Amino acid sequence: MKLHIQPLIAPCDEKITFSISGLPPEGKVRIDVSMHFPWAPDVKFESFASFTADKKGNVDLATQKPDSGSYDYVNSMGPITSLTCRDPKAFGKIGKNVSLDKNLFIDITAQCEQDAASARLERLFLAKGIKRLRISDEFVGELFYTENTGNKTVVLLPGSGGGNLDLISLYAALLANHGFNVLAVAFFGEKGLPAALAEVPLEYFDKVFAWLSKHPVTSGKEIHLYCVSKGAELGLILASRYPFITGVVACAPHAYCFQGLTFTKAVSSWTEGGKPLPFIQWKNRWFLGYIASCFIKNKPFGFTYLYRMMLKNAKNKEVARIRIENAQADFLFFTSKDCNMWNTYEGSLEIMDTLKKCNYQYEYNLVTYEDAGEPYAPAYLIPYGEGKIKIAPRLVFSMGGTSKGNAHAQVDSWEKAIAFLKR
Numbered sequence: 001m002k003l004h005i006q007p008l009i010a011p012c013d014e015k016i017t018f019s020i021s022g023l024p025p026e027g028k029v030r031i032d033v034s035m036h037f038p039w040a041p042d043v044k045f046e047s048f049a050s051f052t053a054d055k056k057g058n059v060d061l062a063t064q065k066p067d068s069g070s071y072d073y074v075n076s077m078g079p080i081t082s083l084t085c086r087d088p089k090a091f092g093k094i095g096k097n098v099s100l101d102k103n104l105f106i107d108i109t110a111q112c113e114q115d116a117a118s119a120r121l122e123r124l125f126l127a128k129g130i131k132r133l134r135i136s137d138e139f140v141g142e143l144f145y146t147e148n149t150g151n152k153t154v155v156l157l158p159g160s161g162g163g164n165l166d167l168i169s170l171y172a173a174l175l176a177n178h179g180f181n182v183l184a185v186a187f188f189g190e191k192g193l194p195a196a197l198a199e200v201p202l203e204y205f206d207k208v209f210a211w212l213s214k215h216p217v218t219s220g221k222e223i224h225l226y227c228v229s230k231g232a233e234l235g236l237i238l239a240s241r242y243p244f245i246t247g248v249v250a251c252a253p254h255a256y257c258f259q260g261l262t263f264t265k266a267v268s269s270w271t272e273g274g275k276p277l278p279f280i281q282w283k284n285r286w287f288l289g290y291i292a293s294c295f296i297k298n299k300p301f302g303f304t305y306l307y308r309m310m311l312k313n314a315k316n317k318e319v320a321r322i323r324i325e326n327a328q329a330d331f332l333f334f335t336s337k338d339c340n341m342w343n344t345y346e347g348s349l350e351i352m353d354t355l356k357k358c359n360y361q362y363e364y365n366l367v368t369y370e371d372a373g374e375p376y377a378p379a380y381l382i383p384y385g386e387g388k389i390k391i392a393p394r395l396v397f398s399m400g401g402t403s404k405g406n407a408h409a410q411v412d413s414w415e416k417a418i419a420f421l422k423r
Helices: 088-093 165-176 203-214 231-237 284-297 304-313 344-357 405-423
Strands: 002-006 009-011 017-021 028-036 045-052 104-110 113-124 129-134 140-145 152-157 180-186 224-227 245-251 270-272 329-337 366-367 390-391 397-399
Touching: 002 104, 002 113, 088 203, 113 152, 140 165, 152 203, 152 231, 152 405, 165 180, 180 203, 224 231, 224 405, 231 245, 245 405, 284 397, 329 344, 329 405, 344 366, 366 405
Parallel strands: 009 113, 152 180, 152 224, 224 245, 245 329, 329 366
Antiparallel strands: 002 017, 028 045, 028 104, 104 113, 129 140, 140 180, 390 397
8 A cells, every 4th residue: 555645845835645555355444533733733734534445446535525534525635634632722722822943744644454555744834945934022023034025015914813913924824935024913812912803903004014115125115905804804994094005815805893802891803092982882681681692592603693693783884884886806705505604605605795786886796605604715725614612511612614514715815815915
């Protein structure tokens, strides 16, 4: 038996080809895969899949669906996109002490009767020639760049889970590998910034853009944004205010400014001139009642219900609406119908309707995924599966989507975003 896996060494977001030869005709083979991030060795991700060889003794994962296993669809990357971890705190652990200097290893073993073969994939976070520069005086961020003066500049704005510059930089590094200067920007959760994603001053980004205009690598260049979820809310606000932002990739966006992510008091997510931006407000009792109902029914909970309630009861929708029509940028929006973080699909349709009604003169397109939640991250980096996290007995948080739908959306959106930014 022989494993055919190429490439064995590649960036984390690169697809591999995976096949097996030398098996008995119609023989049964099981593939086991394990992975851990180098800075979190105790957090182990695993998957398996069983196949039946053809009459020539071959298995090709690009054309064959497994007989059984961690996934049930045709995909050469299926053993990797279906990796799961039993540790309920896994995602929290891999977000700490992130280091891009060590590579990621994935171990693959195939077993057919008494015959076995194994291989190790080495996955790179940072391509050769990419330089890094931490910024902590004017703002908190990290620039990934090369000396190529023709590279476009992309500002990466994370979502509600992005109050950690090291984790944001992990995403930025993989984007920079594709030929961009990428600035990862933290706007909460780091020293000197708001502790929570609430009352973030928009003036903070004046400093970000001023710094980019002066740095020798990025000066004089148009700015593009890659933004996700609450970061997409921010990205649309910025694009509506700064005409030098000429391209925006917005993953899971919404049409409105919402309350900041704090349950202690109702405040806006953003401020300008010391005053809160108008925002859609929630009532804690809505959400607490919903969680109690999910607990009783033993069903997963999410935040989409809360955002629908907010909009249903809001009397200030128009004043809290993001003035997307004031932007001077091309837009590529990604949304999903099964998102359980917020009702991004409904919000995205409102955005598209607004741009259409005002005869928006720049390009705008919406890509919709049917069975996805919010899996927007570099392809193949963090397997989302069904996006469920067990918090306590009978209390499970779900980001939404199916394993197959999330795997497809993660890869497809990443590839389409890179193509959009490269134009």
